[in-house]
Amino acid sequence: xxxxxxxxxxxxxxxxxxxxxxxxxxxxxxxxxxxxxxxxxxxxxxxxxxxxxxxxxxxxxxxxxxxxxxxxxxxxxxxxxxxxxxxxxxxxxxxxxxxxxxxxxxxxxx
Numbered sequence: 001x002x003x004x005x006x007x008x009x010x011x012x013x014x015x016x017x018x019x020x021x022x023x024x025x026x027x028x029x030x031x032x033x034x035x036x037x038x039x040x041x042x043x044x045x046x047x048x049x050x051x052x053x054x055x056x057x058x059x060x061x062x063x064x065x066x067x068x069x070x071x072x073x074x075x076x077x078x079x080x081x082x083x084x085x086x087x088x089x090x091x092x093x094x095x096x097x098x099x100x101x102x103x104x105x106x107x108x109x110x
């Protein structure tokens with residue numbers, strides 16, 4: 001939360017078709033982020049306290065074979081947001097600005 005980070009996932013798409021599903025989910029009832037694949041396209045969503053959502057989706061579905069999907073979050077502590085960039089096989093696939101992020105994980109307050 002409120003820091004730059006990166007996540008890399010190795011995905012294998014079978015010759016018989018595409019893949020769909022959650023790769024990594026870091027959410028709770030107050031929000032968080034999820035890296036997933038929908039309709040064969042890698043995507044990311046960040047939810048801020050159920051009030052705002054920010055999403056990026058690669059334009060093209062993953063073809064059959066092995067792929068590396070990387071998510072980079074460049075946090076800007078001056079405005080409590082940052083830039084999220086999604087890479088597929090080393091090439092930039094999508095990017096968006098996240099305006100607000102959680103100050104701390106919700107479970108830290110329990």
